[in-house]
Amino acid sequence: MKCVTCRGPAVIDIRRQNANYCVDHFFEQCRRQVNRAISDWDMISPGDRVLVAVSGGKDSLAIWDLLVELGHQADGLYIGLGIGDYSDVSGQYAREFADSRGLLLRTIDLPGSYGYDIPSGSRAARRAPCSACGLSKRHLFDTAALEGGYDVLVTGHNLDDEAAVLFGNTLHWHTEYLGRQLPVLPARAGFPKKVKPLVRLTERETAAYCVLRGIDYLVDECPMAAGNRHISYKEALNDIEVRSPGAKHSFYFGFLDRAAALFTPEADADREDLTACTSCGAPTTAEVCAFCRLVDRAGGHHPSAVPVQLSRGPAAGASRRPSTNEES
């Protein structure tokens, strides 16, 4: 296979584009796709302070790397979820990435600061582990972005993630979710602006990006996620994709172009009922928000001190940003 751009030896084939790329032109392609997503959806403005939700997996490390390469000022936030060795190792990959580049990584330790972990907390609260995990992460990422004064919160959702969520929401006609399944959710009271700059790249491409960039990431699957519906939807879509390259892209971007707006009124109506949680102040449709109810049922507590820890490791070369005194 030869690179579609330079005719040199290709290292990856992208069938939905009917194109193969060498290393350099694959990087160029990834940067182009991320830049286009940012531009098309007005995700990040020059000078914005960006917080990247970092898991230690391929997607979050790839987008953090790509944003820095594209000149954005981006810090990371890692949440230790207390999922045994999996969390220990994922945190290690996140710290090593930040250290190697002199980037600021904020960390929140869920068991240490909130008194519960995902395995035991989800059992106590009688929630599916992925549900308790997603709820905890959304709340903590939102809160950290707002309290840290960030202009935008970036997540590593890729095309496969978005197509799989759309597939599930369509299968069950969760129309209230379809109206807000967008690459950008604007800031509003109690919520930061949230963006997904990887929506134009598949997870095979983000994994390849990490391998080729020499980014070590956690390959092993989360032990709590094995067999969940999200993965089965991805597998179903990949079975279609291999027979019909481009199907995932057409499904998701066709939805955005032709259907998403039809569901916006229902999503907007849901948002009108929000009030402040009497416990933590976060937006909620109930008296106490879902996160505080989870903490309570899981036998946890709210932290008595500021839970976010900050660290900036030594860069391999010069630091991209001046050092701060935030490590307090």
Add this chain to the structure above:
Amino acid sequence: MKVILRNPRRELDITGPRTVINLLAELDLNREAHLVMRDGELIPGDAALSDDDVIEVRPVISGGWA
């Protein structure tokens, strides 16, 4: 060739020669859901594999963010 699979980690011995595409088909693995590497280097679908190779087949599907 030695083929290393992940999630769970295991190893298989498979005779060559064959291409990456043929190897994935024989293992009944979806091309869209895996990367194939030889000696840690990413290789494309038409790359020829021989008996002496050590190959990693790396899954790319993740279930996080649910």
